[in-house]
Amino acid sequence: MARLEYKWIVAVVFVFGLFMELLDMTITNVALPVLATSFNASTTGIEWIVTGYLLSLAVFIPISGWVGDRFGTKRTFMFALITFTVASLLCSFAWSIDSLIAFRVLQGIGGGMLTPVGTAMLFRAFPVSERARVSALITIPAIVAPASGPVLGGYLVEYHSWHSIFLINIPIGLIALVFSALYLREHREPDAGRLDIPGFVFGSAGLASLVYALSQAGTRGFDNLVVGGFGLTGLALLAMFVVAEARAPRPMIDIRLFRYRLFTAGNLVMFFSGAAFGGLLFLLPLMLQSEMGMTPLESGLTTFPTAIGVMLTAVVAGKLYNSIGPRRLMIVGMAISALITLAFLRVDAGTSDWTIRALMLIRGGAFGLALVPLQAATFAEVTGAETGQASAAFSVIRQVSSSVGVALVATVLTARLGVHDAIMGNPATTSGAFLAIHDTFVVATLVTAVAIAAAFLVSDKLAAITMNPATAEPQPVAFEDEELELAAD
Numbered sequence: 001m002a003r004l005e006y007k008w009i010v011a012v013v014f015v016f017g018l019f020m021e022l023l024d025m026t027i028t029n030v031a032l033p034v035l036a037t038s039f040n041a042s043t044t045g046i047e048w049i050v051t052g053y054l055l056s057l058a059v060f061i062p063i064s065g066w067v068g069d070r071f072g073t074k075r076t077f078m079f080a081l082i083t084f085t086v087a088s089l090l091c092s093f094a095w096s097i098d099s100l101i102a103f104r105v106l107q108g109i110g111g112g113m114l115t116p117v118g119t120a121m122l123f124r125a126f127p128v129s130e131r132a133r134v135s136a137l138i139t140i141p142a143i144v145a146p147a148s149g150p151v152l153g154g155y156l157v158e159y160h161s162w163h164s165i166f167l168i169n170i171p172i173g174l175i176a177l178v179f180s181a182l183y184l185r186e187h188r189e190p191d192a193g194r195l196d197i198p199g200f201v202f203g204s205a206g207l208a209s210l211v212y213a214l215s216q217a218g219t220r221g222f223d224n225l226v227v228g229g230f231g232l233t234g235l236a237l238l239a240m241f242v243v244a245e246a247r248a249p250r251p252m253i254d255i256r257l258f259r260y261r262l263f264t265a266g267n268l269v270m271f272f273s274g275a276a277f278g279g280l281l282f283l284l285p286l287m288l289q290s291e292m293g294m295t296p297l298e299s300g301l302t303t304f305p306t307a308i309g310v311m312l313t314a315v316v317a318g319k320l321y322n323s324i325g326p327r328r329l330m331i332v333g334m335a336i337s338a339l340i341t342l343a344f345l346r347v348d349a350g351t352s353d354w355t356i357r358a359l360m361l362i363r364g365g366a367f368g369l370a371l372v373p374l375q376a377a378t379f380a381e382v383t384g385a386e387t388g389q390a391s392a393a394f395s396v397i398r399q400v401s402s403s404v405g406v407a408l409v410a411t412v413l414t415a416r417l418g419v420h421d422a423i424m425g426n427p428a429t430t431s432g433a434f435l436a437i438h439d440t441f442v443v444a445t446l447v448t449a450v451a452i453a454a455a456f457l458v459s460d461k462l463a464a465i466t467m468n469p470a471t472a473e474p475q476p477v478a479f480e481d482e483e484l485e486l487a488a489d
Contacts, residue, residue, distance in 0.1 A: 006125060006183075006185065007125040007126050009179070009183045009184070010121050010122055010125040010184065011122060011125075011126075012179065013077075013118075013176055013179045013180050013183070013184060014118040014119070014121065014122050015141050016172055016175055016176035016179070017077070017080075017081060017114050017115075017118050017173075017176050018114070018115060018118060018141050018145070019141040019144070019145045019172065020084065020145075020169050020172040020173055020176070021084065021110075021111045021114050021115060021145075022141065022145035022146050022149075023145040023146070023148060023149050023152070023168075023169075023172075024088070024107070024111070024149075024166075024169060025053075025146060025149065026145075026146045026147075026148075026149025026150055026153070026281065027148075027149035027150070027152055027153035027156075027165050027168070028049065028050065028053075028149075028153070028165060029050070029149070029150070029153070029285075030149070030150050030153030030154050030157055030165070030296045030300070031153060031156075031157050031162045031165050032049065032050075034157050034162050035049065035097075035100070035162055038162060039096060039097040039100070041097040048097075048101045049097075049100060049101060049104055050104075051212065051216075052101045052102075052104045052105045052108070053104045053105065053107055053108045053111070054108070054211050054399075054403060055105070055108070055208045055211055055212060056104075056105045056106075056107070056108020056109055056111075056112060057108045057111055057112040057211075057399055058112075058204065058207035058208045058210075058211045058396075058399065058400075059108075059112065059204040059207070059208055060108065060109050060112030060113055060204075061112045061113075061115075061116060061207075061395050061396050061399060062199075062200065062203040062204055062207065062252060062253055062396060063113075063195075063200055063204070063252060064076070064080075064112060064113040064116040064117050064395070065116060065117075065120065065252070065253065065390075065391065065393075066195060066196070066252050067113065067117070068113075068116075068117040068120055068121075069188065069189035070188070070189075070195075071188070072186045072187060072188045073117055073120060073121045073124075073184075073186070073187045073188075074121075074180065074184040074185065074186045074187070075186065076113060076117050077113075077114070077117045077118055077121065077180060077184070078177060078180050078181065078184075079110075079113070080109075080110045080111075080112075080113040080114040080117060081110065081114065081173055081176055081177045081180060082110070082173075082177065083106065083107075083109050083110030083113075084107055084110030084111055084114060084169070084173060085110075085169060085170060085173030085174065085177065086106075087103050087104075087106035087107035087109075087110060088107060088166045088167070088169035088170060088173065089166070089167070089170060090103040090106065091103040091104060091107065091166040092163040092164075092166040092167045093163075115391075115395050116391045116394075116395040117391075119391035119394070119395070120390075120391040121184070121187070123379055123382075123391065124187065144307040144310065144311065146281060147303060147304050147306045147307035147310075147364070148300075148304065148307060149300075150285060150296065150299060150300030150303060150304075151297065151300030151301055151304050152165075152168065152300070153165050153296065153300070154295065154296035154297030154298075154299065154300045155297050155300075156168070157296065158295065158296065158297050191250075194250070195252070196244075196245070196248050196250060196251050196252035198244040198248070199241060199244050199245050199248060199251055199252035199253065200252055202237050202238070202240045202241035202244055203237075203238070203241040203245075203252065203253065205237050206233075206234050206235070206236075206237030206238035206240070206241055207234070207238070207396065207400070208234075209230045209231075209233045209234030209237060210230070210231060210234030210235065210238065210400070211234075211399075211400065211403050212230050212234075213226075213227050213228075213229075213230035213231035213234060214231070214400075214403040214404055214406070214407040216230070217231075217407040217408075217410070217411050221411055221414065221415075222407075222411055242255055253393050253396075254386065257382065257386060257390055257393060260381040260382065261381070261457065261459060261462060262377050262378060262379075262380050262381050262458065262459065262462050262463060263378055263379070263381060263382060263390065264457070265378075265454060265455070265457035265458045265459075266374055266375075266377055266378025266379075266394075266458070267378065267393070267394060267397045268451075268454035268457065269330060269334075269370075269374055269451050269454045269455050269458070270374060270378070270394065270397050270398055270401060271397050271400070271401040271404075271451075272401070272447055272448070272450045272451035272454060273334060273337075273367075273370065273371075273374075273401075273448065273451040274397075274398055274401030274402055274405065275401045275402070275404045275405035275408065275447050276337075276341070276405060276444050276445075276447040276448045276451065277367060277402075277405065278401065278402035278403075278404075278405035278406055279405030279406055279408055279409035279444055279447070280341070280405075280409070280444055281303075282405070282406045282409055282410065283409050283413065283437065283440055283441075283444070284299075284303055284360075285299045285300075285303065286413075286424060286437075287347075287434075287437050288302055288303070288356075290424040290425040290433070291349060291424065291425070291430055291433050291434060291437070292349060292351075298353075302353055302356055302357055302360070303360055304360075305357045305358070305360040305361035305364060306360045306361070306363060306364035306367070307364060308361055308364060309360070309361045309362060309363065309364025309365035309366070309367070309368060310364045310365065310367060310368035310371075311368070312365055312368070313333075313364075313365040313366075313368035313369045314368045314371075314372055316369075317329055317333075317368060317369050317371075317372035317373060318372055321372065321373055321376060321466075321467060322467045325373075325460035325463065325467065326373030326374070326376065326377035326458055326460060326463050326466075327373075327455060327456070327458040327459070327460050327463075328460075329369055329370065329372070329373040330370045330373050330374055330455040330458060331452055331455045331456070332369065332370075333366045333367065333368070333369030333370030333371075334366070334367075334370045334448055334451050334452045334455060335366075335452060336362065336363075336365075336366035336369070337363055337366040337367055337370070337448055338445050338448040338449060338452065340359055340362050340363040340366065341363070341441055341444050341445045341448060342441070342442075342445050343359055344359065344438070344441045345438045345441055345442070347359075347434075348434050349430055349434065370455075376463070376466050377458055377463040377466060378394065379391075379394075380462060380463045380465055380466045381462060405444075405447070408443065408447070409440055409443070409444065412439065412440045412443050413436055413437065413440045416435070416436035416439040416440060417432070417433065417436045419436070420432035420433070420435045420436050422435070422436055
């Protein structure tokens with residue numbers, strides 16, 4: 001390790017932590033039916049295994065940037081690793097549905113701080129000009145982990161037990177923890193200040209309320225009083241959060257970061273592309289298992305080519321970044337992704353498994369082509385001191401976008417099943433179910449189209465500092481200076 005540059009040590013440690021956290025988000029879903037049987041739990045109880053984790057993430061992601069700046073990124077990252085790993089062990093020993101939900105909430109504390117703090121460490125360790133390379137590196141676990149979850153989870157549940165889906169985190173967490181303790185350097189921001197209490201209360205409560213509403217929208221519908229009440233409350237609290245942060249001398253998340261054109265554009269692209277990607281990760285296993293008769297393992301193996309596609313294009317995208325620029329790569333990647341999503345309108349019960357795998361391979365490649373420049377360009381104007389807060393904000397957008405995507409897809413699917421008088425998994429209504437699924441694919445395509453439109457806001461000129469060797473800090477160009485920038489673009 002002494003021969004390895006420090007920036008690559010940070011990258012290795014971060015990849016372990018990121019892989020573990022993202023793997024857990026999809027591997028648990030495969031085991032939900034088994035967990036319902038084992039604990040004799042209701043549908044509501046089983047939903048809270050996922051919802052409790054998401055709510056905990058929503059509370060602790062916003063505070064992660066300040067905690068890392070105030071107490072040190074190494075110490076915070078190790079605390080998050082320990083919390084997540086210990087909680088995973090406790091989940092495997094859960095004796096009731098209530099205990100499992102409690103341990104999942106504890107997992108969310110670690111998971112909520114792990115990715116933002118790790119991202120901040122990573123972008124501080126690498127020069128701005130190398131962020132395309134490091135973005136290509138972290139794109140692989142960011143896609144491989146969620147895509148591997150259904151495969152690994154299906155195998156473990158089918159041939160072992162549900163306990164093993166949590167135990168798989170233990171060796172990964174321990175390896176990351178040992179490397180962190182031995183090789184990471186501590187970093188603190190000298191002017192981190194005190195915790196912004198109003199920002200924490202409004203931001204965490206608002207996100208938790210909004211995420212809960214979204215998690216329930218899929219089954220209850222957006223017109224449900226509970227969904228509407230929590231959703232409107234969440235939006236109101238987040239509006240109060242924006243006002244509080246705009247007035248705070250040391251905000252928990254500096255909303256003034258969104259005056260940077262690239263940061264705003266990147267988060268918009270992430271929100272809509274993440275919603276489309278997360279929604280399809282939810283929809284495809286339903287289609288494959290309920291309507292095409294696949295087992296969880298077979299379904300996971302069919303969707304796994306997505307990860308292979310990402311791995312094939314991530315490195316290529318990192319190399320093309322310097323010559324082509326982020327805007328064109330994002331637009332082309334997401335355009336291909338939209339076309340492939342439309343191609344699923346031709347899929348029915350008689351479609352070959354290999355046809356679906358080929359579509360997933362191309363779609364994964366397209367997403368990798370877009371995600372690498374997205375991550376590199378979004379932080380191009382962000383200075384070192386702002387990286388902690390920026391990574392926390394970016395993680396919030398990523399998490400909420402996934403929840404929005406799942407809620408949107410579930411709601412549209414439920415509504416269209418009613419229109420076509422179909423029930424998922426009922427052989428007598430397979431034709432109607434596929435019509436409803438196809439309608440949902442159209443909606444996912446439209447969401448991707450919005451992401452493509454947002455990508456046109458990305459400026460290659462502003463992102464030039466990430467495309468060419470540079471030693472100085474980036475010189476941000478705010479929206480108020482945009483007329484000059486647009487004239488030169």
